[in-house]
Amino acid sequence: MTHTLFLAWQEPKSRSWFPIGRLTFDGGQYKFVYINGAQDAQQEHGFQPLHSFPELTKEYTSVELFPLFANRLMRPSRPDYEAYVEWMNIPQHQDDPIAILSRNGGRKATDTFEMFPCPEPDAHGFYHIHFFSHGLRHLPECSVNRIGELQPNEQLYLANEFQNPYDSRALTLCTLDHHILGYCPRYLAADALDLLRENPKLIHVHAERVNPAPTPLQFRLLCNMTAEWPQDFRPFSGREYQPIALDSQLQANAIM
Template sequence: MKTPKTLFLAWQDPISRYWFSIGRLTFDGRVYQFVYTQGVKEAEAKCAFQPLSSFPYLDEVYTSTQLFPVFANRLMSRSRPDYSSFMEWLNIPKDEHDPMTILARSGGERETDTLAVFPCPEIDAQGQYHLYFFSHGLRHLPSCAIERINQFESGEKLWLAHEFQNPYDAQALILNTEDHYIVGYCPRYLLAEMFELIRHKLNLEVQVERVNKPPKPLQFRLLCKITVQASHDYHPFSNPHYQPLIAGFARSRPHSQLNC
C-alpha cells in the first residue's frame, strides 16, 4: 500500500454543518509540515472560523519531526485490544502502521470535534487514482437500506446522484445501488472535488471496497472506493481552496515552540 504524502484537513461549521478545506499536512519521510490553505478564507468569511489552537497563525508554516498532536490524537493506540479489528475495518494490512496511511483511510473523525482528514491521491502507472471513504448518513437511512448494505459484496458498483433538492445541502451526493437503494452520502468535504471531476467530464467509478457487518459501528459499515481516470489537463485537488494560503515557505515556525 502506497503511503500518501499529503493529507488535507477539513473543518465543519457546527452551526451550518458546512465543510471547508482549511489546511494541508505533508510528510517527506523526515519532517511533517502543516500550512493553512486558501479554503480557510471562505471558512472565515462565511462561518467566522478561528485558527486552531495548535496552529494559531494563518500565515505560518509549521514543521515537526513528530506528527502534530491534532493529527496524532486521531489515531487508535496500537495497544488497544481492538486495534487489529480496526485495521481490518479500514481494509489495511495489519502490519501497516504508517500514520499517514491510517489517517487517509479512516478520515480521523471524532465525535468530540469538527475536523476530518482526507488524502490527496497520486496518479498510478495506469493513469488512475483512487479515493476511499466511509459512506456518511447511514443512521438516517431506513432499515431496508441498512439490510441492503449488509448484503453487499466487495466490488459491487454504486452510482452517485446529485440530490439538489436536499433542504440541508443542495450539493449533496447520494450513493445508489443498481436496484435503487440509497445507501448513504459522499462525505461533504469531498463534494468540491467531486463536482470538479463532473465538470471536467472525467470517467469515474464508485465501488464497494468493504462491508463491516454488524455489530460493527454504522460509521465504519460501508467503505467505498472511487476510481478516477486522470487526464493531462486536470490534477487531483487542484482547486485554489486546496492550495497554501501563503505564497512560498520562507517563514517557518517549529511546532515545539507552540503551546498545543
C-alpha cells in the same frame, strides 16, 4: 514520495464545511500550513486558528506527528486495534499514521474536524480513492440492511441530489436496485460531479468491504472509487486549497 492530507472544519450551526489546512509527510518530516479555505471560514463564520497552530501564515514543521493529528489515532496497544485496522482494509504492516488518517478521516466525537487524502495517479493515470459512506445514521433501517447484502466489489452508482436544500452537489451512493447506501464524502463531490457531467464512464465506485454490526455506522461501508481524470486535471487544486503562507510570501516578494 510526499503524502498529503487536508484538514476540514464544519461550522456547527450552518453545518457548512471548509478545507482549512494541509498536512504533508515526506518520510522524515511533517509540515502543516493553513490554506485559503481557513480565511473563507474565518470571514464567513468566525473560524479561529487552532491552539496548536496559532498563526495562519506560518508553516509548522516536526519530525513527529503533531498532537492534533496523533490524538486521532487509536493506540496499537489497545485490544481492538487489529479489528480497527481490519475495518479500514489496510494491508498488514502498512498501518502507518498517514494511511490510517487517510481512511478513518481522523474524526472525533468531541470536535467537527475531518481529514482526507489528496490522491495521486497510478502508473496508468488512474486515481484510487478509499472512503467510508457518509450519512448512514440519517437513512432508514432498510438501507443499512441492504449494505449487509452487498456482494464483494459490487458496483455502486453516484446520483446527484441537485434539489438537496443543504448541498446541491450532494452525491448519493446507490445500488442497481435503487437502494441509497449513504453519501459520497462532500470533499470528493465537487470534482466527481464535474467528471460525471463530462463523462459518466470516467468514475467507478465499488463496495470494497462491509463491516457487520456492531461495527459503528461510520465504518460500516468502505468504498473504492477509481477515477480517470484528464491529464491536465489535478484534484483539490482550487484556490481554497492553496496555502496561505505561500500566498503571503508571494505578496511580500511582489512588494519588494
